[in-house]
Amino acid sequence: MINLTTPISEEKIRELNVGDEVSLTGTIVTARDAAHKLMVEEKPDFIRKYLEESVIYHCGPVVRNENGQWSFIAAGPTTSAREEPYQADVICEYNVRAVIGKGGMGEKTAEGLKKCGAVYLHAVGGAGSLIAEKVINVKDVFKLEEFGTPEAFWVIEVKDFPCVVTMDSKGGSLHKEILTKSQQKAKELIGI
């Protein structure tokens, strides 16, 4: 198990390999569909200091507000593929060191990870209640009114968040590997 604490240096990120298990601690930011579109089209500055050498989490949480204090009730990763058109540009623009999601991402993101020094971390999809336990504090939220709960930027503090590196900054991708193998097997089964 490799422990990572935000902010994370580029050097440390470039040492990671596909298959490494990571435990993440520190301040990170949730962002998904509307947030990514905004970060590419308008490059807002309000989120810059939280993303610098930090981590984006593809997550649309279930939240609770008690006496003005937010907490996360369920917070597993959402499918990352939808951010493929935006992700590489967001990583390089905001100097992001890792993206957490599920299902993996494509070629454009893989190039972005190589070029700007970042990795893709996979969390267990659907494990909403369990992962919410790793979110120890909700520090701030942006665009809540405009984007709604699932798509707002939630600035959160996590402790011992377990992930697996499935795309590294050297071009390695577990998703590509499994896709190629399973496609081969499917061809055999289908008979083409």
Place this chain on the structure above:
Amino acid sequence: MNLQESILKLIRKASTDLSPDVEDAIKKAYETEDEGTPARNVFGTILEDIQLARQKSTPICQDTGALIFYIDFPVGDSEQKYREAIENAASQATELQYLRPNAVDPVTNKNSGNNIGKNAPYIHFHQWDKDEVRIRLMLKGGGSENVGTQYKLPDSGLKAGRDLKGVRKVVIDAVTKAQGLGCAPGIIGVGIGGDRVTSYALSKEQFFRKLNQRHENPEIAKLEEELHTDLNKLGIGPMGFGGKTTVLGTHIDYQHRHPATFYVAISYMCWAYRRKQMIIKNGEVKYD
């Protein structure tokens, strides 16, 4: 019996309490995967999550999905009564964090904040001759919905003809394309025949069957068995990390088709296979 309260309980159970047949299938999958592999670790995490969600009554998955109801009701009952009770219960369930607000207006892109909107929650009404009401609820996550797909046979690329062999081929293709995107291991619902709309509807309704409860037609039952085995040979595994369990169940049904069409619709449900039903009879409510 208070209808709104009973439906709220149905929503809570669906969101936080995974059905025993699904949990058993996941336990079995955990045992099947080799020790020390990411696949086995994923199943370990999933089992922990299921326990915690039940204990704390919090959602198993943060994507509490689209609410899709199927109501069978006796002659003379009012649809409006159920719609009102469902809308109020959905709004209450959102406030209580059993549900995430998941109803977005596609024109303004505004989230309604309470899971109520145009055609949301979605309710299928069906009148029947029994003197009881059956309300079935499925919470259908967006990730798994996005990997659902429909084929029209023949499909030359897959060399899939207009027969059950062709059906087998397109299902294998669909699951290969889904990879880990819909939170594998999935449960696959297949609807053969009908028109574009009804084939999808049929595929999705399969999710109310108990896991691996086989179809009454022996040929369809055989295809379900075969496909279940074949799909688990793909090696996609939980989350697409590789492994022996790519699907937890395969359910197929068919309906007559137009001579010119042969649709095969494939719906994908994630491992967080959330569906529950309630039966109301003589003022008593039973949940399953």
